[in-house]
Each structure stands twice: as C-alpha cells, then as structure tokens.
Amino acid sequence: PTRQAEDDAALLARRDASFASVQGHYYDQPPRIERGWRHHLASDQGRAYLDIVNNVSAIGHAHPAVERAVARQLRRLNTNSRFHYGAVVEFTERLTALLPEPLDTVFLVNSGSEAVDLGIRLAIGATGQEDVVALREAYHGWTYASDAVSTSLQDNPNALETRPRWVHTVDSPNSYRGRHRGADAVRYAPEAVAAIDELAAAGRAPGAFLGETWYGNAGGVALPDGYLEQVYAAVRRHGGLAVADEVQVGYGRLGHWFWGFEQQGVVPDIVCVAKAMGNGHPLGAVITSREVAERYRDQGYFFSSTGGSPVSCVVGSTVLDVLRDEDLQGNAVRVGARLKAGLEALGDRHPLVGAVHGSGLYLGLELVRDRTTLEPATEETAALCDRMLDLGVVVQPTGDHLNVLKIKPPLCIDAEAVDFFTAMLDRALGELGW
Ligand code: PMP
Secondary structure, three states, X not given: OXXXXXXHHXXXXXXXXXXOOOOOOOOOOOOOEEEEEEOEEEEOOOOEEEEOOOOOOOOOEOOHHHHHHHHHHHHHOOOXXXXXXXXXXXXXXXXXXXXXXXEEEEEEXXXXXXXXXXHHHHHHHHHOOOEEEEEOOOOOOOOHHHHHXXXXXXXXXXXXXXXOOOEEEEOOOOOOOOOOOHHHHHHHHHHHHHHHHHHHHOOOOEEEEEEEOOEOOOOOEOOOOOHHHHHHHHHHHOOOEEXXXXXXXXXXXXXXXXXXXXXXXXXXXXXXXXXXXXXXXXXXXXXEEHHHHHHHOOOOOOOOOOOOOHHHHHHHHHHHHHHHHOOHHHHHHHHHHHHHHHHHHHHHHOOOEEEEEEEOOEEEEEEEOOOOOOOEOHHHHHHHHHHHHHOOEEOEEEOOOOOEEEEOXXXXXXXXXXXXXXHHHHHHHHHOOO
C-alpha cells in the first residue's frame, strides 16, 4: 500500500474508534472522498467516482451559486428566526407557493428527522389523538417520534418489536414483492382502511397517518393508484390528519411531479421536507394549514435556534433558483427516462435484474435470484456495489432485503454519466456471471 493509502486506513480506524457501531459507513474499505463537483466525487488519491447516491446534493456538489450566497450571508448576518429579516420571508413564501391550498404555514427546522418529528407532534397536538398509523418498511428519522414510526429492518432488525404503543403499522403496499402483487395491489388500501377503522372502534382513533408518498425506502416503488386517497379519507373520517413525508421523494426528483403526493392526486394536511431543499446544508420544513398550526398553539411549543436562520434561508432560496434556472426537474424527466430505459434493457441480458422501479431520477434496480419466487439477491447486490466502486461508481443497496440498488444521483446528472453507469452495471453483472 502507498503511504497515502496507509494514512487513509489510519484515519478510518480513528473514525471507527470515536463513532458508535450503529453509525456505519459505506463500504468495508471506503475511498477517502474529500471533494465533490456536480455529480462526481473525488478521492484524495485522485480517483473520480460517479455519484449515484447523493439525493441530498440535488443541484450537484459544490454549486458555486450556493457557495457565493452562503459566503455573502455569513459576512452579513446569521441569527435566529425571531429576528425580522428578509431572507426568511422570501424563502417561506417561495415554499408555500410550491404547495396547494390550504398549505400556507411554515415551520423551518434543520433536518428530515426534525421535520417528521414536528409533523407528528403537530398532528397529535391539533387532534388530541395520540396514536399514529405508519407504513412498514419505512425510514423517517432518528429523533424519538420519527424513529418510533421507522420500521425499516435494514436499519434496525428489531424495529417492529420495539415500537412504542402509540405506533401502529400497516403493510408496505409493495406491488412488486408484497403480499399483493401487480393488479392485486389495489387490496392494500382497503386493508389499511380496515386497520384504521379497527383502531377507532377500539377507542384509539389515530391522530395521523404518516407515510412517504412514493415508497422510497423499499426502492422507489410507486404506491398503488388511489392508495393515499383511500387511507387519507379514512384517517380524516376519524378526526386524524394526513402527514406526508416528502423528505426523500419530493422537490422535483420524481420528474413529472414536484411532490410525490401529486402523483396520488391528494393534498396532505402536513408536509415534511428536507434533504434536497438545503443541498447538504441542514435545512428542513414542515408546511401545514393555518388552522392546524393554530390548533397546535396551546398544545406544544416551537422554536429552533438555527432552523430558518438567514444562512439557511439563503441556501433554500438559492437551491430553488438553481432548480428553476437549470431546469433540473425537466432534467429528471429526460435523463431519468434515458436511465430507466437503459436499466430495463439490462434485464434482457442479465437474469438477476428483477424490476426497475421509480420515476425521474428516483429509481430502484431490484435484483432477484429467481423472477418467479423473487428470492432477493442480497449477497449479489453487495458484491455488485463493491465491483461498481472499482469501476468508478458509488451506488448502494436499499430495502428490507438490501437487494435494490438505490439510484438517486444529483439532479444535474447528464446523459453521458447515466450511459456510463448503465455500461458499468452491464459489465459488472456480466463479469459476475449474473
Ligand atoms: N424521511 C425520509 C423518507 C428519509 O429518507 C430520511 C433520511 N434518510 C429522513 C426522513 C430523515 O432525514 P434526516 O436524515 O435529514 O434527519
């Protein structure tokens, strides 16, 4: 090994010594990444990688517009949102302009976990109903309430057994590998409605139904048509609210829709957003109606020292400028379609390819050992990710069986880069004999 490789290994050992084991890192032997540019990452050893995982860096790594805006604002003012300044008003107005009526009231926070946590607290506070129904195989965050509703087995193998009593889960409405497949997936919604009705009959009417509006953690599987319409109606019939986690799937990544809930033809009562909105800067938001926010007024408190700071708001507005000026949602439509077609074509040559899920630049390549039994190709997926790293691509698995490649690159990715990704996948699958 070179001197540099030895230094990098020593740095990794120091990291492992001061982090808890739950705080894992990508790859057993990860490259040391010290730079990013657009949809590329670079190691300190001078190796460039195509970045297929960074949905947070939605407008690309090291965007000069963000760098300039942050530097300028840091020189001027950075303080909390109890002060009166323009940046916070500009950003919250731009956010609400992206949402339908009656979603006009904004809480600015620092992360997706905080957004989901506050979303749950708003729902419980506004309804006085303490139970929450959430989708299984989901990840919503690490804070107390957002972790409580997270049942992704990939993150915690005991997730289902360790939920607090106020959390109730319904089947993941996965039309590919769930209990109901293909056209039968329409059966998930009536089952979830029955579960909500049963809770209400038992005197525990839920204050919220919480779910991603497109099934991100399971690998980008679309919810069955009409799913949210039926489930939202049921929870509202019993006095509860519909809470949408748009942290991962929202903000233009799906291409045809800015928000995942648009695809389902519904309007939630509370929308939780983060990740892309700050392009890596800590920024999240909860947007709800004035009525829900007012009902929370004497049920709980909200103030965040750094949520909605001038710097965060300037980042938020700059990200929106770039999304618009560079037509990145349009890019997600165009480049996403090219990528999806390329991935689907891999299925003709490689039996391991089970399905290509998703929309725009939120895709999932599901790998199975058998296209009938759908036996998950978990070990193969891990080996494929390792080989892809050798070939210059950073890509990672998701889903409870860790057999879906999560494909959610910066939205500025171009045709050349997605063609490279597909070609390297083709090569790696071929070499591995799959
Ligand atoms: N919700 C979803 C759907 C997520 O994917 C994540 C992060 N992976 C979160 C919430 C939590 O966001 P954060 O990591 O910013 O706290």
